[in-house]
Amino acid sequence: MVDTISIKGYKEEKIVTKFLENMDIITDEATYSTLNLLNDIFKKMGYKTIFDLETSTLTVVKNNKYYSVRVGLTGVNQEQAKAVEMGSHTLALLNRITKKVYDGFIYVDRGYFSDEAKEYAKNSERITLIDRKQLFQLMSKYYENVSMGDYYKSIEVLENCRRAECNGKMIYTLQVEKLNTIKVSDTYMHCLDCGMKFFNKDNYKIVSDN
Numbered sequence: 001m002v003d004t005i006s007i008k009g010y011k012e013e014k015i016v017t018k019f020l021e022n023m024d025i026i027t028d029e030a031t032y033s034t035l036n037l038l039n040d041i042f043k044k045m046g047y048k049t050i051f052d053l054e055t056s057t058l059t060v061v062k063n064n065k066y067y068s069v070r071v072g073l074t075g076v077n078q079e080q081a082k083a084v085e086m087g088s089h090t091l092a093l094l095n096r097i098t099k100k101v102y103d104g105f106i107y108v109d110r111g112y113f114s115d116e117a118k119e120y121a122k123n124s125e126r127i128t129l130i131d132r133k134q135l136f137q138l139m140s141k142y143y144e145n146v147s148m149g150d151y152y153k154s155i156e157v158l159e160n161c162r163r164a165e166c167n168g169k170m171i172y173t174l175q176v177e178k179l180n181t182i183k184v185s186d187t188y189m190h191c192l193d194c195g196m197k198f199f200n201k202d203n204y205k206i207v208s209d210n
């Protein structure tokens with residue numbers, strides 16, 4: 001009995017460790033370790049999962065509904081920015097290609113989503129988004145060794161939010177509309193708590209307040 005528990009604990013720790021090791025790089029190993037983590041998390045959430053190692057595809061099933069789990073590797077840790085925001089372009093594409101086979105899809109990104117992408121997902125019953133913060137929230141819920149402190153450590157917070165009433169932390173953010181298309185000019189400071197955005201790090205002009 002004790003053996004079973006310790007083996008399970010060891011296996012779980014390995015799944016999380018592998019994910020964290022590969023979290024901010026773009027490789028096949030990173031895709032695999034992210035899908036492997038999600039496979040484990042969705043099982044814990046009560047889904048039936050189908051993880052095909054050959055094709056690196058993960059399908060999760062609940063109430064007879066089939067969802068394709070897709071992993072975005074935009075991630076963070078670029079030279080100029082610590083966070084990358086995903087636009088709606090990829091979501092629109094995935095919506096089309098998953099429509100015939102799946103009831104919906106879950107798009108998981110190690111970075112973040114643009115307001116436009118979030119809006120796009122909100123207007124579709126087929127799309128669920130999970131960003132870096134939500135991924136850490138899930139991990140800290142289902143794994144004893146992970147806390148939200150690990151999330152904040154993983155993004156190298158640069159400075160406090162400049163908004164007087166907010167105690168949030170700001171990080172550099174980079175917005176991308178298409179996978180592998182990064183325009184460095186789209187960099188801004190972004191508060192993770194209040195969502196305030198400051199374009200041009202030298203100027204801190206307030207451009208959004210939501």
Ligand SMILES: [Zn+2]
Pocket residue numbers: 161162163166167168169191192193194195196
């Ligand atoms: Zn703030």
